[in-house]
Structures are given as C-alpha cells and as structure tokens.
Amino acid sequence: MQGGLLLPPECAPGGHSVLQNPYRSTTFSSSWLQQSSLQDFICDHSLTPGWYQFQIFDKPASMPTQCVEVNHCGTQAPVWLSLGEGESLPGPLEVRQLTACAAWQFFSSSSKECCMFRIPVTVRNCGDFYVYLLQPTQGCMGYCMSDTLPTSSLLCGPGEVNVGGSCKSEDPTPSVPVVVSEVTGNTVYLKCSFESRSNSSLGYVVAWSRLSPEGRKEELKQETTIQTFAFIELDGFNLRLGDKIYCSSSSFFLDSPSVRGISVESQEFFAGIRLRPEASSVSEDGRLYEMVVESTVPLPCPEGSPASAEQCTLSLQLSTTNDLFFWSICSC
Known part of the structure; x- marks a missing residue:
C-alpha cells in the first residue's frame, strides 16, 4: 500500500528481484574490466526471466532511454530501452509493453549500431521506482541502468500531483477573493x-x-x-x-x-452610495425613523480644494410624495 493505493504484485516487496551491480551504470566504462582479471563482463544470457528493479548503491535506478555507447554498463553490448515515436514510459501504476535495444559495433567498422538486437521488455511504474519484466539476452549483452529516474515515475498521495518531479497540492485554487x-x-x-x-x-x-x-x-x-x-x-x-x-x-x-x-x-x-433600507414608508406618527447613507468607496476632495467641512461634504435632499419620503443624494 502506497499513498492510499493498492500496489500491483510485482511492485510489492518480494514481487521482484533487484539488479544492483554498480558496473551496470551508463557512466561505467567496460574497458576497465578488459584490463582486470578480477571481474568478467556482465552477460545476461543466463538471466532468470522475471520482474527486476535496478538499484545503484541501494537507490532506485532506471533503464536509460537513449542509445548507450558500446563497452559501457560492464558489458560490450549494452541494452537500453528504445522509445519509438508516440511511445513513453508508463505513468504511476501503469504498465507498458516496450522494446529494448542492444548497441554493438563491428570490429571491422567504425560505425555503431544502436539497435543491433531487439528484446521485448514490459515496464511497470511502481510510483517511486520502475520494475522491468526481463528475459535472457541472445548473447553476452547486459541490461544498462541510469542513476536518474524520470520525473513521471513519482507517485504522489491523494490530493497531490507530480509537478517537475515533486508532489504538490493537486488543486492550487486560491480562496474566494x-x-x-x-x-x-x-x-x-x-x-x-x-x-x-x-x-x-x-x-x-x-x-x-x-x-x-x-x-x-x-x-x-x-x-x-x-x-x-x-x-x-x-x-x-x-x-x-x-x-x-x-x-x-x-x-x-x-x-x-x-x-x-x-x-x-x-x-x-x-461601487457607490446607497441607502439602508433602500425604501421605507414613513408615517406621520411622531416616531423616529433611522436610515443609513453608506458609501462603499472613499470620496476624496477635489485636488486643490480647501479640506473644510463646508467645502467637501455630501448634501442630502428630502422630498415627499403622497406621505412617502424619498432621498436623493448628490456629491459636492
């Protein structure tokens, strides 16, 4: 369970194996292994079919989606994930059928073939990491891994959205203005x-x-x-x-x-001047009737005029018709 969501079996602990040999990194040159008798090339021709997560020094890693130079990732023929036109990595908790490619360079040629061999790979986005359904390679090839995770892999909790690799509130709506x-x-x-x-x-x-x-x-x-x-x-x-x-x-x-x-x-x-109550019947019964004149905006004095009570005031005129009182207001 993550972020209130039920994880697929292959994402749960025990649902996948971990490949964490740091030599699988795209930044590692295999030429060092050629000069050393302590370590052989990585060859995944005997890899057990199943779901795998990549890790570099215990941190989640992912398969690169760009062509990798030959003699990298601890092998001569590095295997990377090829995204064709219109293809993309799966979103959180999604699964997608993609294709991996093995890069190779013929000894008699200086040209490099980025996709000499093709291998089907199923990719599952588990939120904080990817898992890959891998199968043995056709020869001495090795699956590569990159120490960076695409920002789309981040699984955010309820009410959050992945923005630039960070979980943020899904609704940035401000309060009522x-x-x-x-x-x-x-x-x-x-x-x-x-x-x-x-x-x-x-x-x-x-x-x-x-x-x-x-x-x-x-x-x-x-x-x-x-x-x-x-x-x-x-x-x-x-x-x-x-x-x-x-x-x-x-x-x-x-x-x-x-x-x-x-x-x-x-x-x-x-925006203006209003009377509260807006209309009222006033009887000649000797009672006191109160009405409030309210301005919702300030009424500044004209520039250059004396700011005296006589020169900068509101005048109210009272008129009557059929025993009903009406107010008319003017600004002076």
Missing part, C-alpha cells in the same frame, strides 16, 4: 485580495469585470501576478460610481504554468 476600496491621494482604487491554499510557489491570474445595464458581465482588465492581490482604478470612465464589480482569481505553479486551478469569483461589489 474579496473586493474592498482604497484611496491614495485623490485616486480611488478597488483591491481584489485572496489567500493561497498551497505551500508551493504560485502565480495568479486576476480578472476584473462589471455588470452591464443589460445584466452581462463585461471584462475590464486581466493581469498575471505573484502577489495575492491586485488593483484597478475607479477612474470614472472604464469604471464608475454605481457600477457592480467582480474580480476572479486562478493560480498556477510557477515551475509548471500548465497546471492551473479553477477560477474563483468574488461576490458582487457595488
């Missing part, structure tokens, strides 16, 4: 802010939109950022008082931009 207003000098901005739910390095795509008079959302602006917030100016042209505004955010892994979370949208933000 919130829109608030801020003022800098005489300029009013709206700020879209959210929280990250991942410990990974993320980038964010933030989009602003508003509701048209016909009830359709019109996109105003989109930007990419590494911050968990973004701004848009309430400039009176593209974005005005009285607009109903939304922002949305989606995130992606910086080292793998193709892995993106879903887009999350904020609640509606009304």
Whole structure:
C-alpha cells in the first residue's frame, strides 16, 4: 500500500528481484574490466526471466532511454530501452509493453549500431521506482541502468500531483477573493485580495469585470501576478460610481504554468452610495425613523480644494410624495 493505493504484485516487496551491480551504470566504462582479471563482463544470457528493479548503491535506478555507447554498463553490448515515436514510459501504476535495444559495433567498422538486437521488455511504474519484466539476452549483452529516474515515475498521495518531479497540492485554487476600496491621494482604487491554499510557489491570474445595464458581465482588465492581490482604478470612465464589480482569481505553479486551478469569483461589489433600507414608508406618527447613507468607496476632495467641512461634504435632499419620503443624494 502506497499513498492510499493498492500496489500491483510485482511492485510489492518480494514481487521482484533487484539488479544492483554498480558496473551496470551508463557512466561505467567496460574497458576497465578488459584490463582486470578480477571481474568478467556482465552477460545476461543466463538471466532468470522475471520482474527486476535496478538499484545503484541501494537507490532506485532506471533503464536509460537513449542509445548507450558500446563497452559501457560492464558489458560490450549494452541494452537500453528504445522509445519509438508516440511511445513513453508508463505513468504511476501503469504498465507498458516496450522494446529494448542492444548497441554493438563491428570490429571491422567504425560505425555503431544502436539497435543491433531487439528484446521485448514490459515496464511497470511502481510510483517511486520502475520494475522491468526481463528475459535472457541472445548473447553476452547486459541490461544498462541510469542513476536518474524520470520525473513521471513519482507517485504522489491523494490530493497531490507530480509537478517537475515533486508532489504538490493537486488543486492550487486560491480562496474566494474579496473586493474592498482604497484611496491614495485623490485616486480611488478597488483591491481584489485572496489567500493561497498551497505551500508551493504560485502565480495568479486576476480578472476584473462589471455588470452591464443589460445584466452581462463585461471584462475590464486581466493581469498575471505573484502577489495575492491586485488593483484597478475607479477612474470614472472604464469604471464608475454605481457600477457592480467582480474580480476572479486562478493560480498556477510557477515551475509548471500548465497546471492551473479553477477560477474563483468574488461576490458582487457595488461601487457607490446607497441607502439602508433602500425604501421605507414613513408615517406621520411622531416616531423616529433611522436610515443609513453608506458609501462603499472613499470620496476624496477635489485636488486643490480647501479640506473644510463646508467645502467637501455630501448634501442630502428630502422630498415627499403622497406621505412617502424619498432621498436623493448628490456629491459636492
């Protein structure tokens, strides 16, 4: 059992044998063995058919997928895994039928044949390592191994995804964004802010939109950022008082931009002045009625005007019709 998943029998302990002769490494030149009487060439013509895992100094290794030079891997004819057009190694817990090739160079020629002999090989991805269903070679050939594992071999736990060889949260979706207003000098901005739910390095795509008079959302602006917030100016042209505004955010892994979370949208933000309650009937019964005038955005004084209470205020006008009170508001 690994990452909450049931492993195939050949991945479990006892389900495969281990080939861990370090001379099988692609970096090892067999010429040293030719000069030594202590070690013979590796020959897999007598290998017992079965599932095998490669290890180099007790660490998982894999069969190389590029042509190997002759007289390497402790043998004269190194065997490597050939991936044809459209072929790839299996993903986590997948199994795939592939072909291995033996490299050879004829003594009478300086040219090298990367695939002099072909050998069928079944490959199983066990998550943290590969296992290979091997059979004896046709002569004195040796299966090669590389000390690096392809990043696709990593099996991540529930809710995680393999990104560049590391397990990361499968869903980098940020929290629901919130829109608030801020003022800098005489300029009013709206700020879209959210929280990250991942410990990974993320980038964010933030989009602003508003509701048209016909009830359709019109996109105003989109930007990419590494911050968990973004701004848009309430400039009176593209974005005005009285607009109903939304922002949305989606995130992606910086080292793998193709892995993106879903887009999350904020609640509606009304940019302007509103009355609470929006409508009310007031009777001439001597009772006290309270209404709240609320501005969702700051209203800065015009640049250069005196910042006195008389010069920079909101005026409210009260009118009545058929014993109903209505408020009209203007900015001065």
